[in-house]
Amino acid sequence: MNKVKELWANNKVLIVLLFILFICFIAIVVVCFTFFLGGNKSPYGERYKDIDKHPLTEEFKNEYVNSLKSDELIDDVKIKTMGGRVIYIKITFVPDITLVEAQSKALNSLSSFSEDLLSYYDLNFTLYSPLSENSEGFTIMGGKNESGSGISWNNNTKVESD
Numbered sequence: 001m002n003k004v005k006e007l008w009a010n011n012k013v014l015i016v017l018l019f020i021l022f023i024c025f026i027a028i029v030v031v032c033f034t035f036f037l038g039g040n041k042s043p044y045g046e047r048y049k050d051i052d053k054h055p056l057t058e059e060f061k062n063e064y065v066n067s068l069k070s071d072e073l074i075d076d077v078k079i080k081t082m083g084g085r086v087i088y089i090k091i092t093f094v095p096d097i098t099l100v101e102a103q104s105k106a107l108n109s110l111s112s113f114s115e116d117l118l119s120y121y122d123l124n125f126t127l128y129s130p131l132s133e134n135s136e137g138f139t140i141m142g143g144k145n146e147s148g149s150g151i152s153w154n155n156n157t158k159v160e161s162d
Contacts (some may be wrong), residue, residue, distance in 0.1 A: 054120040056081060064112050071105065073097050085146070086122045095132030099140065102127045106142065107151055122146050 008015065061079050068077045068091065076092040089109075093102050106125050110118065123144040131137035142151040 090126040093129040
C-alpha cells in the first residue's frame with residue numbers, strides 16, 4: 001500500500017494524463033465502430049429505400065420511347081436505369097435540329113412522367129445531334145433533381161475561339 005501511495009505522490013501528473021489518454025482512446029474506438037460498422041445492413045445505404053413503391057416498368061419505358069420516336073426530329077431514344085434512383089435518357093436527333101428545339105423537346109418529355117416518378121428519381125438527359133452540312137451538331141447533357149422543377153443543362157459542345 002505504501003508503494004501505491006509513493007507511486008501516486010511521485011507521478012500524479014503522469015497517471016492523470018494516462019487516464020485521460022485511455023478515456024480518449026475508448027471514445028475514438030466507440031466512434032470508429034459506430035461510423036464504420038453502422039446499423040445499416042445494406043451495402044448500398046438508403047439509395048434503394050422504397051424503390052418497390054416507385055416502380056419504373058418496362059411498359060412505361062416502351063411508351064416513353066415510342067412517344068418520343070413518333071416525332072420526326074428524333075432519330076433514336078434510349079432509357080435505362082443502372083440501379084439506384086437515376087434514370088438515364090439519351091436522345092439522338094436528326095442533324096438539322098437546333099439546340100434550343102432539342103432542349104424544349106426534352107423538357108416537354110417530362111410530362112410523360114408521373115409526379116410520383118419525378119419526385120423519386122433523378123433524371124439525366126444526354127442530347128445528341130450529329131454533324132451535317134447544314135449544322136454543326138451538338139452534344140449536351142442535362143439533369144433534373146428529384147426535388148428540382150426544371151432541367152439544368154451543361155453544354156459540352158466544342159466552341160472555337162476567333
